[in-house]
Amino acid sequence: MHGHYHPIVPEHAALYRVYRPQTFSAVVGQEHVTRTLRNAIANGQVAHAYLLSGVRGTGKTSIARLIAKAVNCPNAKDGEPCDRCENCVAIREGRSLDLIEIDAASNRGIDEMRDLRDKVRFAPSQGDYKVYVIDEAHQLTTEAFNALLKTLEEPPPHAIFVLATTESGKIPATIVSRTQRFDLRRIPHKGVVAQLGKIVEQEGQKAEPAALEAIARHAQGSLRDAESMLDMVIAFADGPITTKEVDDLLGASDWDETAALFDALAASDGAAGVELVGRLVDDGRDLRLFVRRAIEHTRALVLTRATGRVPETVSEQVAAKLRAQAKGLSLDQLAKIAKRLVETEQHLRTSEGTPLPLELAILDLVTSSEKTAPPPETARREPAPPAQRAPTPLPRSDPPRRDPTRAAVVAMADRRGPSSNEPVGARSPIVALDSVRRAWGELVDRTKERSIGKAAQLVKAEPIAVDGATIVIRFGDEFARALWQDKRRSELEQDLSVILSATVHVKCVRQPGAPEVVTATDDPMLRAFADTLGRPDRIMEIE
Ligand SMILES: Nc1ncnc2c1ncn2[C@@H]1O[C@H](COP(=O)(O)OP(=O)(O)OP(=O)(O)O)[C@@H](O)[C@H]1O
Ligand SMILES: [Mg+2]
Ligand SMILES: [Zn+2]
Numbered sequence: 001m002h003g004h005y006h007p008i009v010p011e012h013a014a015l016y017r018v019y020r021p022q023t024f025s026a027v028v029g030q031e032h033v034t035r036t037l038r039n040a041i042a043n044g045q046v047a048h049a050y051l052l053s054g055v056r057g058t059g060k061t062s063i064a065r066l067i068a069k070a071v072n073c074p075n076a077k078d079g080e081p082c083d084r085c086e087n088c089v090a091i092r093e094g095r096s097l098d099l100i101e102i103d104a105a106s107n108r109g110i111d112e113m114r115d116l117r118d119k120v121r122f123a124p125s126q127g128d129y130k131v132y133v134i135d136e137a138h139q140l141t142t143e144a145f146n147a148l149l150k151t152l153e154e155p156p157p158h159a160i161f162v163l164a165t166t167e168s169g170k171i172p173a174t175i176v177s178r179t180q181r182f183d184l185r186r187i188p189h190k191g192v193v194a195q196l197g198k199i200v201e202q203e204g205q206k207a208e209p210a211a212l213e214a215i216a217r218h219a220q221g222s223l224r225d226a227e228s229m230l231d232m233v234i235a236f237a238d239g240p241i242t243t244k245e246v247d248d249l250l251g252a253s254d255w256d257e258t259a260a261l262f263d264a265l266a267a268s269d270g271a272a273g274v275e276l277v278g279r280l281v282d283d284g285r286d287l288r289l290f291v292r293r294a295i296e297h298t299r300a301l302v303l304t305r306a307t308g309r310v311p312e313t314v315s316e317q318v319a320a321k322l323r324a325q326a327k328g329l330s331l332d333q334l335a336k337i338a339k340r341l342v343e344t345e346q347h348l349r350t351s352e353g354t355p356l357p358l359e360l361a362i363l364d365l366v367t368s369s370e371k372t373a374p375p376p377e378t379a380r381r382e383p384a385p386p387a388q389r390a391p392t393p394l395p396r397s398d399p400p401r402r403d404p405t406r407a408a409v410v411a412m413a414d415r416r417g418p419s420s421n422e423p424v425g426a427r428s429p430i431v432a433l434d435s436v437r438r439a440w441g442e443l444v445d446r447t448k449e450r451s452i453g454k455a456a457q458l459v460k461a462e463p464i465a466v467d468g469a470t471i472v473i474r475f476g477d478e479f480a481r482a483l484w485q486d487k488r489r490s491e492l493e494q495d496l497s498v499i500l501s502a503t504v505h506v507k508c509v510r511q512p513g514a515p516e517v518v519t520a521t522d523d524p525m526l527r528a529f530a531d532t533l534g535r536p537d538r539i540m541e542i543e
Contacts, residue, residue, distance in 0.1 A: 014450075015234075016227035019199055021062050022083045022092055024070070028195050028223060029187040030059050036182070037063070038079030041070045046129075047180040048155040051137075053168035054184030057224025060164040063184075064133040065091060067162055068099040072127025087127050097125040104144070105136035105483070106454070113140070113147035120151055120159050129160050137163035138170035145172050152178045186221025189213075195223060196230055200241070205234060207241035214246040248315040255318045256503050257290065258297040259325065263469070263503075265337060265365055266328035269427075272468065273362035275505070277355050279490070287355055291345045298338045301326050305334060340365055427468030431500050436463040436471055439499045446495060457484070461508075470505045471496065481510045 021027045024034040033052075040046055050067065052060040066081065069091045075082035082088055090096035102112045116132065124130040134140070140148065152161065152175065163179060165171060187195075196212045215233065219226035229250060237245045257276075264273035280290055300311050304326035310319040329337075340361045347357035440463055448455040457480040465472040473492075475481035484492055485508035497503050 014228060015199060015203075015231045016057075016224045019195075019227060021059070021066070022069075022081075024063075024066055024080055027059055027063065027066070028191045030063070030184050033063060033182045033184060034066075037067060038070070041067075041076065041079035046071055046160060048159065049152055049161040049179040050163065051168065051171065051176060051179040051181040052162060052164045052184060053181070054166070055186055055222060056166055057219075057222035057226075058184045058187055059223070060166075060184055061133070061135055063182075064131075064135075064162040064164050065099065067160065068096070068129075068131035068133070071129045071131065071160065072096075072098055072124075090126065096127075098127045098130050099133065100130065101133045101135060103135050104139040105487075106451075106457075110141055110144045110147065113144040113151075117147055117151050120156055124158055129158050131160045131162060133162045133164065135164045137165045138167040145175060149174055149178075187223050188221075189216050192216040192219060192221070192223055192226045196226060199227065199230060203234065205241065206239075208243055211241045211243045211246045214243055215250070218250045254293055255297070255314070255321065256497070258294045259321050260469075260503055261294055261362075262297060262301065262325050262329065262337075264362070265333075266325065268366045269468070270363050270366040273366065274359050277358050277362070279505070281355050282486075282489075287358055288345055288348045291341055291348060291358060295338065295341045295345065298334055298341060301329060302331065302334050302338070305329065305331055336368065337365055427470075429466035430469045431466060431471075431502055431504065433463065433466050435500065436466060436496075439496060442499050443492075443495055446499075454488070464509075467507075469503060470507050473506055473508050475508055475510050478510055481508045484508045 024038055027034050050064075052063055054060060069081035069083070069088050070076050070079055072087045072091070073081040073085055074087070075085055083092065087096065087098070091099050100116075102116075120130070120132075122130075134148075148161075149172075151159075155161070161179075163171065163175070168176070168181075168183075193209075193212050193216045196215060197207075197209075200207045200212070211233070212230075215226055215229045218229060229246075233241050233246055233249055236249050257280075260276050261273060264270070264276060277287070280287060300314070300322055304310050304322045310322050314322065344357050344361045351357050440458075444455050444459050447458055457475075460477075461473050461475045461480065461484070463471050464474045473484070475484065484506075489506060489508070492506050493504060496506065
């Protein structure tokens, strides 16, 4: 049942897993980290705890595993593991008993930390050291951190702890001070392009250099992101990879985002617009870049509206969207939007990271279009000059609209903490709940291929309502809800949008006391896993 997205989601092992660096010298960038580590290992001066922090997909997990390899490899030279001996191979294949990986994101670690305190005394089985990698370490509960701290205060000589995190600010200072800390950097553009070039060659593919440059620009220093984009493009391209294909594939998501802004403006839905901005901010996106793309989008809409033509460079999918959107916005409105966006771009230059200029622009555009612009259908039927235009009566059949300004202000105040008691179903759904429920089964299947842990959480959740473009999803436990509402939301939104072929947003809620619902899955392993995770003693409070 992978019909919809098959062309862009490859079935084979993801490139970024195949190309995980197996030696320190294969790590791209991060020389300040690998050099220091190799020296320490070569001189037998290994620390007992390391903290690897930095943006996603820059090598934290890879380097953590390399530490385990290097300290346990009998043939290590200058701190570099041989990648051939029994120990190295066991670690590479994920079956070494001396490398213990704990994912703090999927089980917040309290049991593991207690367990660890007991087990840490046992000697390594094959190599010289037992290496404990705690991934997404910032997700540990206070209790788990306390348990870990006890262990770090008196580490057994044969134990090494490696904490990896994207949010080092959330690691307690008491822990940080007991570690040697390395900050991984975004990987330089050149390094990303070179690595993509190598992979293309090893995969027996061909690519225009400019196409790889374009992928690297989209990835913004995350090599994993770059490699998964390359994966998509390879699956999508028939033959050599061209810049046009990259633009079609990766550009489409850019257009989707700006399209969401114009949907909000056309519907005078300030709340949706401000929520969109909130999501971009949460994802750490560059708002000025977004606004510049929105200006491009406005130009494309003006062209479409005025001439009926779409820009030649866009894909069929984007063209269809532009044609539909151009119908909903008058040239007058588009001119206002363009003017305001250009001003906003200027203001964002000096606003020191606050999204306020963009939020205010959206609110102004929404309220001014309420007052002045007639609905576009009426505008087309009445070609009379503006001065003689009769005031347009509001169509009677319109459903009562929320006060857009108030709703938007609420959204601004409420950006991070969604309240689960807000009425749902206030806007007419862009997709039927039934289709969403079907899509959910597909989503679970698809997630399962990437992570059983994630799929186990999703299988216990269910879509309960559709509010405009927002799908409301109920989760059985608070931990899973918070995780998917916050950290993993964009992943969820992206996948659902692909499956449903529509840009949708999600809001994760929890209805306490509601019965557990298990959505369509016949996978016994997944069910069993879901049940384990759902054990009440595993459900933690969010701090
Ligand atoms: N510095 C790097 N050198 C070579 N490959 C890298 C590097 N960083 C990331 N990759 C590629 O991305 C994949 C994922 O990298 P890794 O798991 O180490 O990233 P991470 O920093 O732990 O990311 P996350 O924060 O998402 O856990 C690797 O398997 C590899 O293909
Ligand atoms: Mg990682
Ligand atoms: Zn070895």
